[in-house]
Amino acid sequence: MYRAAVSCHLCAALICVLLLCVTPCKSQIQASHTACRLDLVSAIEDYEYVQDGDIIIGGIFTVNYFMTGLERSGDIVHSMMLCLRPVPLYYKYLLVFLFAVNEINKDPDLLPNVTLGYQLYDSCADNRKAVKSVLQILSGPGQTVPNYSCRRHRKVAGFIGDQGSVTTVSIAQLLAIYRHTQISHGATSNFLNDRNIYPTFFRTVRGDEAIYSTISSLVQFFGWTWVGVISSDDDSGNEETQLLTKHLTVKGICVAYMVKIKYNKISATDIIHRTIIEIIQKSSAQVIILCGTYSSYMADLLVAIRPVLRDKTLVFGPTFALNTFLMEHYMEAFNGTLAVQPSNLPIPDMRGFFDEFTVANHPEDMLLRHIWRHNKCCSLNNAASNKLYAQMSNCTPQNCSGTEMVTDFISFQSRGLTDRVYNAVYSLAHAIDKMKSSPGGGVNGTRFFSDQQRLNYWMKAQSLSVRNFVFDQYGELVTPFKVGNWRTFKNGSCIVRIIGQIQQTNSHQAFSIRVEAILWKHGMTEVPRSQCSEKCLPGSRKVTRSGIHSCCYDCVECSAGEISNVTDSENCHKCQYDEWPNEKKDRCVPKVLDFLSYTGDIIVVFFSVSSGGFSLITMLILGIFISHRDTAIVKANNRNLSFILLLSIMLSFLCVFLFLGRPVDVSCLLRQICFGILFTAAVSCILGKTIMVYIAFKATKLGSLWQRWIGTNLAKNVAISCSSIQVIICVSWLSISPPFQEMDFYSSQGKIIIQCNEGSLLGFYSVLGYMGLLAAVSFLLAFMVRTLPDIFNEAKYITFSMLVFCSVWIAMIPAYLSTRGKYMVAVEIFAILTSSGGLLACIFLPKCFIIFWRPELNTKACLLERRNWQ
Missing domain, CATH: 3.40.50.2300 (Response regulator)
Structure with missing residues (x-):
C-alpha cells in the first residue's frame, strides 16, 4: 500500500520543475548524500503513498518544511535543500485521509461497488514541489508528461490539499486549467475566492x-x-x-x-x-x-x-x-x-487506527521513519544518514525500538485540521456518489470523467450530512x-x-x-491595555492629534449641555430640552426646577417671616389707631383714609405669599393684579391725604376759593377714583392677555425656570407706570407742603415715605430686568416689603410715638398752639 521513493535531482531537474515538465531520475535510495562539486545540490525526498482503485483521489499534504538546513565548508557542498522539520500533527492529516478512504471503501451505502484509490505526496511547503506532485498524479505511473495520462480507465476524480496558501494557489492555478475539483483543508488565501480564476476550488476552512x-x-x-x-x-x-x-x-x-x-x-x-x-x-x-x-x-x-x-x-x-x-x-x-x-466538526474516533502506525508495523513508510529520526533523533542502520540527521537536528542519535507510537507526540494529540481533512474527503466522495447516481453517470462512463463541471456542480449543491454547514458561493465551508x-x-x-x-x-x-x-x-486575569493614548472617560471626547495616527488623541471635556456616556467617545451629544448633564457629564438628568420653594430656599423663610411680621405690626398699628380714633393725632388728615391706608399696607405685605412657592396659573393671575391694586389704593390714600393738606394750607387765607373744599369727601373721592383707574387697567390686562405659568428651558443652564409670563408686557408696565405716576404726584405735593406748621406736619412724613417708595422702585427696575428666574421674583418681593415698610414706618410710627410716649401732645389745643413737639 505504501511506497517511499527518494529521488535525486540536479539543477537541471529543478529548472524542469519550474517549467512544469519534470523528467525524474530513476528512483533510488541512497545510503548517504553524495557530495557534488556544485553551488547548489537539490536533494528532495519524494514521500509517496499509493493505493490503486476504480477512482483515484490525488492528495497533496505538507508534512515537512522545505528549507536550507545544512551548510558545509570547502569545495564539496555549499548548501543542500532538504525536506526538514516534519511535524507529527501534519503527518496526522495524511493518516486521516487514509482512514477516511478506508472507511468509505467499507461503507456499502456510499459509492457501492466502487473502490477509491489514492496517490499522495508531501509538498514540503514548496510550490515547485507541489506542482510537480500534481503533474505526477495526473500523468500516472512512469514519466511525468503534461496533458497525458498513463492511468488508462482509472481516472483522477479530484484532489485534496494543500494545507498552506502558497502551495494551494499554485496547485489551483494548474487544476483550474484541467477543471479538476480541488478541496483544500487549510488554505485561506483570499485570491482563491475568485470563481472566474478558480472555478473548481473548494475548501473546508474559512478564507x-x-x-x-x-x-x-x-x-x-x-x-x-x-x-x-x-x-x-x-x-x-x-x-x-x-x-x-x-x-x-x-x-x-x-x-x-x-x-x-x-x-x-x-x-x-x-x-x-x-x-x-x-x-x-x-x-x-x-x-x-x-x-x-x-x-x-x-x-x-x-x-x-x-x-x-x-x-x-x-x-x-x-x-x-x-x-x-x-x-x-x-x-x-x-x-x-x-x-x-x-x-x-464531528469526526469518528481514530485512536485505534493511529496506534497501528509504528516503524515496526510500517517499515516501508519512510516519512514515519523521518519523523522519528528528526523529532526523537532515533538512529538507523545507516551511519552516514544518522550523522546527517544529527547535524540537522543538533542532537545525539539514540536507539529506538521501532514500536514507539506516533500518538505519543504532543502535537499529534492536537485535533488541528483533522476534521477538515476528514470532511474534505467525504465531501468529494459524496459529490462523486451523487454524480454516479444521477442520470448518465456511470463509473466507467465517459461523461462521468470528461465533464468535470458535473462533479463541481454536485460539490456546490451538496449539503454535508449530519451537520448544517454548506459551501458558500466562494467554495468555503461556512462554520x-x-x-x-x-x-x-x-x-x-x-x-x-x-x-x-x-x-x-x-x-x-x-x-x-x-x-x-x-x-x-x-x-494575570485582567484584560491587558493596548492603546496609544489614555482612554477618554465618559464626559469627554477624543480630539485627534494632527499628523499622526487617529488612535493617538487628546481628551477634551464635553461642552455645556453635552454628554458622552461611553469611553473614548468621538462626539458629545446634547441632552434633551428638559435635561442637563450631571456633574461628570456622563449622563443626562432632569433639569432642576427653579422657583422660590418653601422647602429648598432659605430666602423664602426670610420673606415669609418678614411678610407675616410686618402684617402683624400693621394690624397692631391699625388696632391702636382704631382704639385711639377719637384722639387729635388720629383725626388729623382724615382718619378713614388712615384706616384704608393701613389695611392696604397690611394686604400688600400678605400678597407676598402669592409670589412664593411654585407658580401656577391662578397665582400668576393674582400676584401682579393684587399687588398693583393694593399699592395703588395705598398711594391713592396718601395722594388724597396730601391734597387735603395742600387745600388746608391754601384755605387759611381769607377769601380763598379753596375754603369750599374743606369738610368735603374730596380725599375719599380721590382715593376711590385713582384706585378705580388702576382696576380698569388691570381688568383690561386680564381681558386681553392675562398672566400664566410657563417653563423656561433655555435661560439658565441646568435649570427649568418655572415662572409667570406676564402675558401683555404693556399691561404689566401700565400697572407699574400708573402706580409710579401717583407716587410721583404725591411726592411733589407733599414736598411742596412739607414746611407747614405742626398741625399740618404730616406732609413731611408723607414726603419721606414717598421718597423711600420711589427710591425703592426706581432701584428695583434695573435689578428686576437684569435677573432671571426666582431671583427676579425675589427682587420684586424685596421691593414690595421695603416700600410697604417705608410707608408704614414714615407715616405711622411718629404718630404711634405721640400716642404712647407723648400723650400730652395728642390734644387739639396742643396742635392749635403750633408748638413743635419734636
Missing part, C-alpha cells in the same frame, strides 16, 4: 477575509486600538496584512508597526533580531497580531525575540492556531495568547470560529482552553466570550 474580519472584531471587543503586526514576507503575508489593515482601519484600530519576516542567511539573523527587538521595545503596543505563512524560521524568530514578547499578548488566526507544535516547542513566547480557530486561550505551565504541560465562540450572521458577528476565564501573561 482570510472572514478570518481577519473576525480577528479585528476580537481586537475591538477587548478595546485594543494600538497593535503591532508580525507577518511573513511573501505573497500570503502581503495579502493577509492588507486584509488585516483594511479591517482594523474600519474598526478604528491603528497599526503601530509592521514587521515582515523572510528567510535570511544565518549570518544576518542577529542583526535582524536586534532590529525587530528595538522596534517592539520602542512601541507602546501591548498586542501583536501574527499573520502570513507559518514557517519554522518565523517560529525560531519568535523564540529569539522572546525577551520583548514576555509582556506582549499574541493574537493569531487558524494558520498559527492549529499548529500546537508551536506551543509544544515555544512555550515562553506563546503562553497567554489568543487564537482564532475554526469550530470542530463559526472559536477562540482559544493558550496556556503553559511550569511542569512543561500546555493546554488550549476554549473561552468563547464568534458566530458570523450575514454582516454581523455575535460574540460569546467568557472574559473571566482568560489567563493572560504572567497569570
Whole structure:
C-alpha cells in the first residue's frame, strides 16, 4: 500500500520543475548524500503513498518544511535543500485521509461497488514541489508528461490539499486549467475566492477575509486600538496584512508597526533580531497580531525575540492556531495568547487506527521513519544518514525500538485540521456518489470523467450530512470560529482552553466570550491595555492629534449641555430640552426646577417671616389707631383714609405669599393684579391725604376759593377714583392677555425656570407706570407742603415715605430686568416689603410715638398752639 521513493535531482531537474515538465531520475535510495562539486545540490525526498482503485483521489499534504538546513565548508557542498522539520500533527492529516478512504471503501451505502484509490505526496511547503506532485498524479505511473495520462480507465476524480496558501494557489492555478475539483483543508488565501480564476476550488476552512474580519472584531471587543503586526514576507503575508489593515482601519484600530519576516542567511539573523527587538521595545503596543505563512524560521524568530514578547499578548488566526507544535516547542513566547480557530466538526474516533502506525508495523513508510529520526533523533542502520540527521537536528542519535507510537507526540494529540481533512474527503466522495447516481453517470462512463463541471456542480449543491454547514458561493465551508486561550505551565504541560465562540450572521458577528476565564501573561486575569493614548472617560471626547495616527488623541471635556456616556467617545451629544448633564457629564438628568420653594430656599423663610411680621405690626398699628380714633393725632388728615391706608399696607405685605412657592396659573393671575391694586389704593390714600393738606394750607387765607373744599369727601373721592383707574387697567390686562405659568428651558443652564409670563408686557408696565405716576404726584405735593406748621406736619412724613417708595422702585427696575428666574421674583418681593415698610414706618410710627410716649401732645389745643413737639 505504501511506497517511499527518494529521488535525486540536479539543477537541471529543478529548472524542469519550474517549467512544469519534470523528467525524474530513476528512483533510488541512497545510503548517504553524495557530495557534488556544485553551488547548489537539490536533494528532495519524494514521500509517496499509493493505493490503486476504480477512482483515484490525488492528495497533496505538507508534512515537512522545505528549507536550507545544512551548510558545509570547502569545495564539496555549499548548501543542500532538504525536506526538514516534519511535524507529527501534519503527518496526522495524511493518516486521516487514509482512514477516511478506508472507511468509505467499507461503507456499502456510499459509492457501492466502487473502490477509491489514492496517490499522495508531501509538498514540503514548496510550490515547485507541489506542482510537480500534481503533474505526477495526473500523468500516472512512469514519466511525468503534461496533458497525458498513463492511468488508462482509472481516472483522477479530484484532489485534496494543500494545507498552506502558497502551495494551494499554485496547485489551483494548474487544476483550474484541467477543471479538476480541488478541496483544500487549510488554505485561506483570499485570491482563491475568485470563481472566474478558480472555478473548481473548494475548501473546508474559512478564507482570510472572514478570518481577519473576525480577528479585528476580537481586537475591538477587548478595546485594543494600538497593535503591532508580525507577518511573513511573501505573497500570503502581503495579502493577509492588507486584509488585516483594511479591517482594523474600519474598526478604528491603528497599526503601530509592521514587521515582515523572510528567510535570511544565518549570518544576518542577529542583526535582524536586534532590529525587530528595538522596534517592539520602542512601541507602546501591548498586542501583536501574527499573520502570513507559518514557517519554522518565523517560529525560531519568535523564540529569539522572546525577551520583548514576555509582556506582549499574541493574537493569531487558524494558520498559527492549529499548529500546537508551536506551543509544544515555544512555550515562553506563546503562553497567554489568543487564537482564532475554526469550530470542530464531528469526526469518528481514530485512536485505534493511529496506534497501528509504528516503524515496526510500517517499515516501508519512510516519512514515519523521518519523523522519528528528526523529532526523537532515533538512529538507523545507516551511519552516514544518522550523522546527517544529527547535524540537522543538533542532537545525539539514540536507539529506538521501532514500536514507539506516533500518538505519543504532543502535537499529534492536537485535533488541528483533522476534521477538515476528514470532511474534505467525504465531501468529494459524496459529490462523486451523487454524480454516479444521477442520470448518465456511470463509473466507467465517459461523461462521468470528461465533464468535470458535473462533479463541481454536485460539490456546490451538496449539503454535508449530519451537520448544517454548506459551501458558500466562494467554495468555503461556512462554520463559526472559536477562540482559544493558550496556556503553559511550569511542569512543561500546555493546554488550549476554549473561552468563547464568534458566530458570523450575514454582516454581523455575535460574540460569546467568557472574559473571566482568560489567563493572560504572567497569570494575570485582567484584560491587558493596548492603546496609544489614555482612554477618554465618559464626559469627554477624543480630539485627534494632527499628523499622526487617529488612535493617538487628546481628551477634551464635553461642552455645556453635552454628554458622552461611553469611553473614548468621538462626539458629545446634547441632552434633551428638559435635561442637563450631571456633574461628570456622563449622563443626562432632569433639569432642576427653579422657583422660590418653601422647602429648598432659605430666602423664602426670610420673606415669609418678614411678610407675616410686618402684617402683624400693621394690624397692631391699625388696632391702636382704631382704639385711639377719637384722639387729635388720629383725626388729623382724615382718619378713614388712615384706616384704608393701613389695611392696604397690611394686604400688600400678605400678597407676598402669592409670589412664593411654585407658580401656577391662578397665582400668576393674582400676584401682579393684587399687588398693583393694593399699592395703588395705598398711594391713592396718601395722594388724597396730601391734597387735603395742600387745600388746608391754601384755605387759611381769607377769601380763598379753596375754603369750599374743606369738610368735603374730596380725599375719599380721590382715593376711590385713582384706585378705580388702576382696576380698569388691570381688568383690561386680564381681558386681553392675562398672566400664566410657563417653563423656561433655555435661560439658565441646568435649570427649568418655572415662572409667570406676564402675558401683555404693556399691561404689566401700565400697572407699574400708573402706580409710579401717583407716587410721583404725591411726592411733589407733599414736598411742596412739607414746611407747614405742626398741625399740618404730616406732609413731611408723607414726603419721606414717598421718597423711600420711589427710591425703592426706581432701584428695583434695573435689578428686576437684569435677573432671571426666582431671583427676579425675589427682587420684586424685596421691593414690595421695603416700600410697604417705608410707608408704614414714615407715616405711622411718629404718630404711634405721640400716642404712647407723648400723650400730652395728642390734644387739639396742643396742635392749635403750633408748638413743635419734636
